[in-house]
Amino acid sequence: MSPSLFIAATETTGDKFLTLFIGVAVFAAVFLGILILASLFKGRTGERVQALAFVGPTILFIALALVYPAILTVRRAFYSGKFFDLNFGTPRTRGKFVGTENFEKLWTTPGLTEVFRNTALWVILVPLLATGLGLLYAILIDRAKGEALSKALIFLPMAISMVGATLIWKFVYNWNGALEADGSPVEQVGLVNAIVTKLGMDPINFLGEAPLNTFALIVIMIWIQAGFAMTVLSAAIKAIPDEILEAARMDGVGGLKMFRFITLPSIRSSVIVVLTTIGIGTLKAFDIVQASSGGKLRDSVLANEFYTRSFVTQEPGLGAAIAIVIFVLVMPIIIFNIIQMRKDA
Amino acid sequence: MSTATPPPVPDQVADAATSAASTAATAVAEAPIVKKGKSAAGNAARAVTSPWASAFAVVMALAWTTPTLGLFVTSFRNQEDIQTSGWWTAFTTPFTLENYATAFNGGSDNGTPLSGFFVNSIVIAIPCVLLPLLLASLAAYAFAWIDFPFRNALFVGVFALQIVPLQIALLPLAQFFQSMGIGGSFWALWLSHSAFALPLAVYLLHNFMKEIPSSLLEAARVDGAGHVRTFFQVLLPLITPALASFGIFQFLWVWNDLLVALTMLGGSPGRSPITMALNQLSGTWGDKWFLTSAGAFISIAVPVAVFLSLQRYFVRGLLAGGTKG
Numbered sequence: 001m002s003p004s005l006f007i008a009a010t011e012t013t014g015d016k017f018l019t020l021f022i023g024v025a026v027f028a029a030v031f032l033g034i035l036i037l038a039s040l041f042k043g044r045t046g047e048r049v050q051a052l053a054f055v056g057p058t059i060l061f062i063a064l065a066l067v068y069p070a071i072l073t074v075r076r077a078f079y080s081g082k083f084f085d086l087n088f089g090t091p092r093t094r095g096k097f098v099g100t101e102n103f104e105k106l107w108t109t110p111g112l113t114e115v116f117r118n119t120a121l122w123v124i125l126v127p128l129l130a131t132g133l134g135l136l137y138a139i140l141i142d143r144a145k146g147e148a149l150s151k152a153l154i155f156l157p158m159a160i161s162m163v164g165a166t167l168i169w170k171f172v173y174n175w176n177g178a179l180e181a182d183g184s185p186v187e188q189v190g191l192v193n194a195i196v197t198k199l200g201m202d203p204i205n206f207l208g209e210a211p212l213n214t215f216a217l218i219v220i221m222i223w224i225q226a227g228f229a230m231t232v233l234s235a236a237i238k239a240i241p242d243e244i245l246e247a248a249r250m251d252g253v254g255g256l257k258m259f260r261f262i263t264l265p266s267i268r269s270s271v272i273v274v275l276t277t278i279g280i281g282t283l284k285a286f287d288i289v290q291a292s293s294g295g296k297l298r299d300s301v302l303a304n305e306f307y308t309r310s311f312v313t314q315e316p317g318l319g320a321a322i323a324i325v326i327f328v329l330v331m332p333i334i335i336f337n338i339i340q341m342r343k344d345a
Numbered sequence: 346m347s348t349a350t351p352p353p354v355p356d357q358v359a360d361a362a363t364s365a366a367s368t369a370a371t372a373v374a375e376a377p378i379v380k381k382g383k384s385a386a387g388n389a390a391r392a393v394t395s396p397w398a399s400a401f402a403v404v405m406a407l408a409w410t411t412p413t414l415g416l417f418v419t420s421f422r423n424q425e426d427i428q429t430s431g432w433w434t435a436f437t438t439p440f441t442l443e444n445y446a447t448a449f450n451g452g453s454d455n456g457t458p459l460s461g462f463f464v465n466s467i468v469i470a471i472p473c474v475l476l477p478l479l480l481a482s483l484a485a486y487a488f489a490w491i492d493f494p495f496r497n498a499l500f501v502g503v504f505a506l507q508i509v510p511l512q513i514a515l516l517p518l519a520q521f522f523q524s525m526g527i528g529g530s531f532w533a534l535w536l537s538h539s540a541f542a543l544p545l546a547v548y549l550l551h552n553f554m555k556e557i558p559s560s561l562l563e564a565a566r567v568d569g570a571g572h573v574r575t576f577f578q579v580l581l582p583l584i585t586p587a588l589a590s591f592g593i594f595q596f597l598w599v600w601n602d603l604l605v606a607l608t609m610l611g612g613s614p615g616r617s618p619i620t621m622a623l624n625q626l627s628g629t630w631g632d633k634w635f636l637t638s639a640g641a642f643i644s645i646a647v648p649v650a651v652f653l654s655l656q657r658y659f660v661r662g663l664l665a666g667g668t669k670g
Contacts, residue, residue, distance in 0.1 A: 011615060013464050019531055020468045027472060031479040039573040047491060050572050054487035058480045058543055059499065062506060065540030069517035070509055076516070084516050133405065140402040152656070153406050156413070159652035160645050161601030163620045167627055167641040171419065171634060172412045189431050189634075191415055223409065228663065235664055284510050287603045291624050306512050307604065311611065316516060323512040334508045 030057070077102050077320035084316045095317070102321040109318070111298070112305070118214045119283070119301045122221065127278040130222045131271065134229025139259070142237060151234065155227035162224065162287035169220045170292065173206040210298035217288050217299060225281065229274045236270035237263065276333045283329060302326055420444055420638035424454075427634050444639035454633065459640055461615075462622035466600055466647075468531055469618050473538040473599040474592050480539070481546035482588065486576050488547065489554040490562060500551070506544040514541075515608045522609065529613035537609055538599050546591055549662070553587035554580060590662030593655050597648050619644040 011019075038053040079086055080102075081095030088094070106112055134154075141150040157165060174190025185203050188194040193203040206216040240263065248262045264271075286303035289295050295304040302322055310319030418432040426438040451458030487493070488500045518540075522533040557580065565575045581588075606621045617625075623640055630636050652659060 013461070016464055016468045016531075016616075020471060023472045023531065023535060024475060027476045027479060031483070034483060035573050035576075039571055042571065047572075048493055051487045051491040051493035051496075054483040054491065054572075055493075055499065058484035058503070058547060061480065061540055062503065062543055065518055065521075065536065066506055066509060066514050066544075069514035069521065072517035073513045084520050137402060137405055140398050140405075144399075144402075150402065150406060152653075154409050156649065156652070157409065159597060159648045160413075161603070161620050161648070163601075163603055163624050163627075164641050164645045167623065167637055168412045168416045170627070171416050171638065174634075187430065189427065189429075191411070191431070191433070194431050194433075223412070226409070231660060231663060284512070287620075287624075290603065291627060303512065307607070310516055311608065319516065323510070323515075326510050327513050330510055331508060 073320045073323055076316060077324055079317055081317065082314045084310075098317070102317040105318050106321060106325065111300075114210075114298055115295075115300045115302060115305050118211075118299060121211075121214055122218055122282050122285075122301055123279055125215075125218050126221045126225060126282040127275045130225035130278050131229045131233075131274050133222070134226040134231075134274070135233045135271070137226070138230045138234035138237060139263075142234065151227075151230065154230050157224045158227045160224075162220075162285065163291045165220055165224055166217075166288050166291035169216075169223070170207065173216055175203050175205045175208070177203065177205065207292055207299075208297060213293070213297055213299040217292055220288050221282060221285060225278045229278065232270055232274050233267060236267040240266045276336070280330050280333055283326060416638045416641060419634060420642050422635070424633070424635040427638075428632070444635045445643065448636045448639040449643055455630075455636055457622065457626060457629075459619060459622060459643055462617055462619040463643065465616050466618040466620075466644075469534050469538075469606070469616075470596055470599045472531075472535045473542070474595045476535060476539040477542040477546045477595060478588055478592055481543055481550050481591075482581070482584070483576070484543075484547050485550035485554050486572070486580060488551050490575075490580075491572060500547075503544050503547050507548065511541045511605070515605070519608050519611075529610055529616070531616060533609045534606065534616075537605055538595075538602070541605070542595050542598075546595070549591050550584065550587055553584050557583055586658060586661065589655065589658040593651060593659050594662050596651060597659075600648050 034053050034057060038050040041049040076084060076086075076095075078097060078099060079095040080098045081089070082093055083089055083095070086095035137150075137154055141147050144150070160168070172191050173193070174188070175193055176186050176188055176190075178186045180186055185197055188197050188203050190203075192206065197203055204212070207213045244262060244266070245258075248258060253261065284303050286301070286307055289299060289301055289304040290307065293299055295301070295308060300308070303326065306319055306322040306326065309315045309322060415432050418435050419427055421440045421442065421444070422432065422435055422438060423441055423443075426435075430438070446452070447455050449458060449460050449463070451460075484503075488496060488503075515537075518537055519528065519533070522528045522530075522536070527533050561579055561583075562575055565579045570578065600618070601620060602618070603620045603624060606618050607624075610616050610621070614621075623637075623644055626640060627637055630640075
């Protein structure tokens with residue numbers, strides 16, 4: 001099929017829906033084709049062919065669109081040049097092998113140290129606070145009146161895009177630095193600054209000043225993730241067998257002791273899963289910084305820096321190096337998680 | 346929405362959670378009967394002298410809802426009112442639906458109507474949900490119920506790929522689509538979203554399929570059904586909830602995505618999803634909160650509606666390890 005079949009120069013809504021229809025039809029045809037092919041074969045060899053027909057497309061797809069590109073990125077991290085395609089451009093601008101230079105840039109590029117520091121703040125604060133608040137809330141509303149509704153309120157931010165969430169919070173943080181004739185700050189329409197000025201202080205530019213803006217953005221991520229923590233931990237709490245609780249109660253254990261010695265140990269593995277899951281998500285989250293300042297106000301994080309270096313400032317070598325750093329940081333957490341799961345299972 | 350790849354919650358927790366989730370869904374109907382008693386958490390809560398505990402829960406619930414409420418109220422106020430007074434004074438000023446009309450259809454204040462981007466989001470999301478579901482359900486079936494060489498090694502390989510952050514594949518993939526002549530097209534987005542979703546989809550669906558009693562499949566076998574018929578007649582009906590769970594996840598993920606869209610559609614803004622439009626407009630609209638607020642809720646409405654109507658499946662998927670990156 002020629003490319004022009006896929007892309008119309010100017011698209012109307014009708015064109016777009018036609019593309020949608022063609023896309024769905026093509027995908028459905030592939031699916032049915034696989035099934036028809038598989039059903040033609042019978043017997044012992046047929047079994048093999050059927051397995052291949054079922055698994056093959058997925059494996060091929062993953063290999064082409066995930067594994068191969070990942071390998072290319074690793075290779076790219078060791079080359080110079082402005083384009084991802086090493087042979088692109090004039091002979092002078094083409095990519096050359098530069099060894100670990102791109103990785104050294106991680107430390108020598110001005111501003112990147114701050115990016116690492118910000119990322120560390122995100123990855124430490126978000127999982128701890130989101131999990132802590134989620135757990136506390138899960139305990140407080142456990143078997144209380146209106147539990148389902150209480151949960152939905154905390155959980156709803158998870159359905160909202162990070163871009164949308166950032167807009168919601170940008171308005172909460174809204175700052176107006178203008179002054180009235182008498183030198184007092186003008187009426188603030190952002191909730192937080194309205195409270196701040198009510199308390200007699202000057203309004204604060206939460207999203208404009210480093211390092212305050214990093215903390216302000218971290219609050220948004222906590223706001224999004226606490227619902228996830230609450231849902232998983234609430235389910236874990238409900239799964240604690242009644243006999244254990246009954247036995248503990250017979251022994252006179254109650255209140256905070258019950259939490260410290262019975263509840264917490266029982267849900268330990270879930271707490272770890274939640275902490276690490278949120279940690280990984282935080283490490284990879286780029287939308288919040290992107291939708292706030294784009295990382296221009298000294299509030300960038302690694303995931304945002306990956307995007308900026310790769311696509312905006314045209315330093316794909318450095319971008320690739322950052323992607324590898326993210327991968328290397330995520331890997332031990334996940335391996336730890338899997339080992340943890342094995343132990344519990 | 347979270348962008349991470351957790352291993353699954355331990356089985357017994359997930360099971361209990363699934364039932365807890367369905368209980369939660371029906372809990373509203375049974376609300377008058379409050380079950381107090383045998384709960385470790387309940388105990389701990391009561392220890393933190395009850396009024397304080399309730400007060401904290403209420404404060405937290407308020408803190409979690411007020412930001413959204415604030416922008417929601419704002420989206421129904423005049424531009425002038427928004428700029429001169431806080432949304433909490435809104436009951437003294439008139440309400441209007443005009444912001445939504447201007448944001449969605451365009452107008453003198455708004456040269457970039459969101460309606461087109463809204464359509465784009467729909468066109469992007471539907472195939473992105475269908476393709477991984479179709480492919481993964483086949484692969485998961487084979488991994489669970491057909492014996493073939495290297496089965497376990499391949500499955501572990503697919504499972505392990507969940508840990509690859511999509512950042513590491515994005516640039517070469519965009520390049521690849523460019524060289525195939527589909528750079529910046531819907532096809533590029535469909536294929537990349539599907540590829541990123543496949544490892545998790547295979548893993549989740551495999552877990553569900555494995556739990557189906559083998560006697561059911563053997564019965565189909567005895568009746569002379571091949572794998573294709575078994576797949577359609579026995580398995581698909583049974584794993585519908587799992588398909589729904591994953592489908593909702595994938596839908597929310599794709600609808601809310603910014604990174605993949607920015608990467609794949611760099612050169613063709615006409616196909617941007619609504620998140621990408623909002624991200625740009627939050628810059629160009631600057632302090633036009635009357636537009637930004639309405640725009641935000643136009644984009645939020647769809648995932649929230651999906652989430653609220655299908656919450657049970659969403660929670661079930663979440664507890665089976667269903668968030669990804």
